[in-house]
Each structure stands twice: as structure tokens, then as C-alpha cells.
Amino acid sequence: MTFPELQQFFSQYSDIPPxxxxxFSTFVRTQFISRDESFxxxxxxxxxxGFVVKGLFRVxxxxxDGGRFIRNFCAEGTLIxxxxxxxxxxxxxxxxxxIEH
Structure with a gap:
């Protein structure tokens, strides 16, 4: 697999020879996370x-006491x-x- 979104993300910071x-891509795998599922x-x-290709995650x-406090959200095109x-x-x-698939 070529993982074009991830490759484009990293190319913003450095040219990576083919x-x-x-x-590097031999260490990468695709994982689908359903809504309400934890990464x-x-x-x-x-x-x-992880790298968010599609969807939205909350951190x-x-x-x-079990209370949740949202630190931030991670949208498409970000590392998590x-x-x-x-x-x-x-x-x-x-x-x-x-929180979104």
C-alpha cells in the first residue's frame, strides 16, 4: 500500500526518497475505528x-471519579x-x- 494521505502529510516537512x-510503509497498516471505539x-x-484519514477523534x-474532560479534537490529516x-x-x-466515522 502507498498510504497517499500519510505520505502527503510527511512531505510538508521533508522530502522522503521513494x-x-x-x-517505512512496511511498518504502516490500515485500521478502521468505529464511532465510540477507542484508539x-x-x-x-x-x-x-495513528493518522486520521477520515473522521474525528476526541482526546x-x-x-x-470517571469524569471526562476534553483536551482537544483530532481531525482528518492529523497524527494521534x-x-x-x-x-x-x-x-x-x-x-x-x-466520535465521527
Missing amino acids: EEWTD ISLGDTNGHI CYIDS SAYTEALQEKPAEIEIQA
Whole structure:
């Protein structure tokens, strides 16, 4: 697969030679997330990074009483992840959930 939307996203920042893009794309897979399904759940340790091709996601903090506080939204053409936790190899302190498919 060529993942044209992702390739276009990265080309805004740097020219990626075709052979390097081919190598990189072997690590990329397509995943469909349904509305109300989580890409990252509170406590996840998977370190996944996603790219929104279609839809809208909300990023929430969840307090100890179960209250949700929206931090931001991620629209088409953006990367999504619990970046800080992934870099520090800690459980996710946020939830990333699809709200539009």
C-alpha cells in the first residue's frame, strides 16, 4: 500500500526518497475505528501512533471519579497518540475515541 494521505502529510516537512518511503510503509497498516471505539484507552501501553484519514477523534482526560474532560479534537490529516506516555513508556493517561466515522 502507498498510504497517499500519510505520505502527503510527511512531505510538508521533508522530502522522503521513494526507497525510504517504501521501507517505512512496511511498518504502516490500515485500521478502521468505529464511532465510540477507542484508539487509545486509559492505561494502554501500546505506544501506537495513528493518522486520521477520515473522521474525528476526541482526546480526553479521565479523572478519578470517571469524569471526562476534553483536551482537544483530532481531525482528518492529523497524527494521534498518547505521545508523552509512549516516549516515557508509561501507561496512557488519556483516552482517544472516535466520535465521527
